[in-house]
Amino acid sequence: MHEASIALSLIDVASEVLRENGAARASALTVRVGAWSSVVPEALTAAFPACAAGTPLEGARLSVVTVPGVGECPTHGPVTLDVRQGLRCPECGAPTPTLLAGDELELDEIELAEPDLEDL
Amino acid sequence: MTATNPRIVTVRQNILKANDHTAAENRATFAAAGVRAINLASSPGAGKTALLERTLRDLAGQVSMAVAVGDLATENDAARLRQHGAQAEQIVTGTICHLDAAMVQAVLPRFDLAGLEVLFLENVGNLVCPSSYDLGEAARAVLISTTEGEDKPLKYPTMFNTADVVVITKMDLADAVGFDRDLCRENIDRARPGVPVIELSSRSGVGLDTWFAFVRGEGA
Numbered sequence: 602m603h604e605a606s607i608a609l610s611l612i613d614v615a616s617e618v619l620r621e622n623g624a625a626r627a628s629a630l631t632v633r634v635g636a637w638s639s640v641v642p643e644a645l646t647a648a649f650p651a652c653a654a655g656t657p658l659e660g661a662r663l664s665v666v667t668v669p670g671v672g673e674c675p676t677h678g679p680v681t682l683d684v685r686q687g688l689r690c691p692e693c694g695a696p697t698p699t700l701l702a703g704d705e706l707e708l709d710e711i712e713l714a715e716p717d718l719e720d721l
Numbered sequence: 722m723t724a725t726n727p728r729i730v731t732v733r734q735n736i737l738k739a740n741d742h743t744a745a746e747n748r749a750t751f752a753a754a755g756v757r758a759i760n761l762a763s764s765p766g767a768g769k770t771a772l773l774e775r776t777l778r779d780l781a782g783q784v785s786m787a788v789a790v791g792d793l794a795t796e797n798d799a800a801r802l803r804q805h806g807a808q809a810e811q812i813v814t815g816t817i818c819h820l821d822a823a824m825v826q827a828v829l830p831r832f833d834l835a836g837l838e839v840l841f842l843e844n845v846g847n848l849v850c851p852s853s854y855d856l857g858e859a860a861r862a863v864l865i866s867t868t869e870g871e872d873k874p875l876k877y878p879t880m881f882n883t884a885d886v887v888v889i890t891k892m893d894l895a896d897a898v899g900f901d902r903d904l905c906r907e908n909i910d911r912a913r914p915g916v917p918v919i920e921l922s923s924r925s926g927v928g929l930d931t932w933f934a935f936v937r938g939e940g941a
Binding site for chain 1: 727728729730731732733734735736737738739740817818819821849850852853874875877878879880882908910911912913914915
């Protein structure tokens with residue numbers, strides 16, 4: 602399980618975005634996790650609140666969007682892959698060596714928090 | 722005053738970009754020194770250290786080699802590897818279940834890289850977490866032993882999908898444990914279509930010539 606390490610890296614990237622946008626805090630963030638990323642969404646969601654404590658991300662709502670694997674079949678074009686079958690076209694079984702999607706591990710977007718009145 | 726809509730910023734950035742940046746620095750360092758760095762990953766007990774011991778012994782005097790080895794708690798592996806005359810530096814990762822690029826970068830000053838041809842980066846025994854972390858290696862070797870089940874490549878698709886070569890170890894035990902070679906190779910190919918596969922035994926020596934060629938960068 603390395604989702605705590607991933608959560609800490611996520612917080613670093615998100616904190617940088619907050620600084621660039623002159624925001625003190627975030628209220629929500631969305632990450633995209635590919636089926637081939639080796640990250641378990643539930644574990645990341647579970648690890649995030651503790652990792653975010655004391656950072657500008659504390660209390661932010663984390664949404665994880667799972668991205669299915671997409672391969673390129675020579676016959677059927679882009680096909681959605683079944684992780685249990687590996688990189689094989691679900692229609693004809695041909696190898697689909699390249700992942701067109703599904704290896705993402707990225708911060709998609711952040712919702713900046715409005716400053717609290719007492720912060721002004 | 723009316724309430725404003727929340728400001729949503731589209732980011733679309735890789736969460737591990739800091740690691741990737743450090744990995745790129747490591748890769749440049751290795752390239753400048755002429756060092757081929759090889760990242761070895763497998764589950765615990767697949768035979769990473771045994772293969773490195775055999776490699777250090779058999780290629781001594783032919784290839785200048787050293788090892789940086791990651792482990793959660795002990796220095797046992799580095800001690801084993803040093804018995805074969807090569808420099809071996811332990812990276813104790815504590816509670817972290819993988820090597821990352823910064824851990825590797827921190828240990829590099831202990832090596833005389835200019836005098837090295839090959840630096841092995843022996844990862845923590847784990848088929849999940851190391852897959853996410855580029856260390857700056859030239860090649861990634863993922864090991865699977867004949868004793869651990871032919872379905873590992875499908876259970877751990879990311880690790881095998883990032884392999885430059887897959888090494889099947891403990892071939893001397895294949896018959897004894899009823900290893901299904903064809904099924905294992907089919908599953909490896911499903912995880913990483915077309916990836917070169919080397920079958921070997923660090924004990925009997927079968928298949929080692931192909932591995933040594935890969936170590937030297939002569940292909941698998």
